[in-house]
Amino acid sequence: EAQVTQNPRYLITVTGKKLTVTCSQNMNHEYMSWYRQDPGLGLRQIYYSMNVEVTDKGDVPEGYKVSRKEKRNFPLILESPSPNQTSLYFCASRPGWGTQETQYFGPGTRLLVL
Amino acid sequence: RKEVEQDPGPFNVPEGATVAFNCTYSNSASQSFFWYRQDCRKEPKLLMSVYSSGNEDGRFTAQLNRASQYISLLIRDSKLSDSATYLCAVNNAGNMLTFGGGTRLMVKP
Numbered sequence: 001e002a003q004v005t006q007n008p009r010y011l012i013t014v015t016g017k018k019l020t021v022t023c024s025q026n027m028n029h030e031y032m033s034w035y036r037q038d039p040g041l042g043l044r045q046i047y048y049s050m051n052v053e054v055t056d057k058g059d060v061p062e063g064y065k066v067s068r069k070e071k072r073n074f075p076l077i078l079e080s081p082s083p084n085q086t087s088l089y090f091c092a093s094r095p096g097w098g099t100q101e102t103q104y105f106g107p108g109t110r111l112l113v114l
Numbered sequence: 115r116k117e118v119e120q121d122p123g124p125f126n127v128p129e130g131a132t133v134a135f136n137c138t139y140s141n142s143a144s145q146s147f148f149w150y151r152q153d154c155r156k157e158p159k160l161l162m163s164v165y166s167s168g169n170e171d172g173r174f175t176a177q178l179n180r181a182s183q184y185i186s187l188l189i190r191d192s193k194l195s196d197s198a199t200y201l202c203a204v205n206n207a208g209n210m211l212t213f214g215g216g217t218r219l220m221v222k223p
Binding site: 033035040041042043044045048058059088090102103104105106107108 | 155201214
């Protein structure tokens with residue numbers, strides 16, 4: 001089944017404790033991205049990657065890191081999480097980076113930073 | 115001004131009603147447009163792409179007005195199962211898909 005998977009789905013952590021949210025897609029998509037969704041602010045892009053070893057900042061990259069060592073995986077790293085990073089996070093992928101490409105989302109990761 | 119804006123609603127409509135949402139975008143160079151549906155904090159799922167000539171999929175019709183820089187979604191004969199948040203998304207010449215804040219629809223019996 002074609003899908004985007006994320007782990008963990010739910011995470012409670014404390015300020016400053018490094019964490020990684022994994023994202024994997026099995027559709028051989030070139031383009032992957034991370035969003036966060038907050039009430040009243042909608043979906044905002046954190047980082048995106050157009051291919052292996054190619055990443056770029058989205059609208060809200062501060063406090064986050066990403067890597068794209070393999071085509072299928074695009075982990076999101078919070079080196080020192082803070083309470084303002086409490087949010088619902090979505091990973092997404094699409095076949096290429098052309099403007100007509102359909103984007104597919106993972107199921108989301110709910111993060112609470114205490 | 116936000117790049118992509120939607121009325122957050124909620125739109126409360128009875129079953130069988132016709133409801134329309136608009137979404138405005140600020141970048142005149144925007145190239146492609148989409149409507150996504152999101153159920154209660156689940157992942158957004160593509161509902162339909164929006165083409166210049168307008169397009170229809172069953173009870174759903176999407177339109178694009180480039181002159182006024184908005185897209186619309188019309189839902190006819192609303193069902194209870196249509197209750198969700200509808201997100202518009204705009205893809206500019208760059209590589210980012212920008213989303214509106216979403217419009218919440220509640221269809222009541």
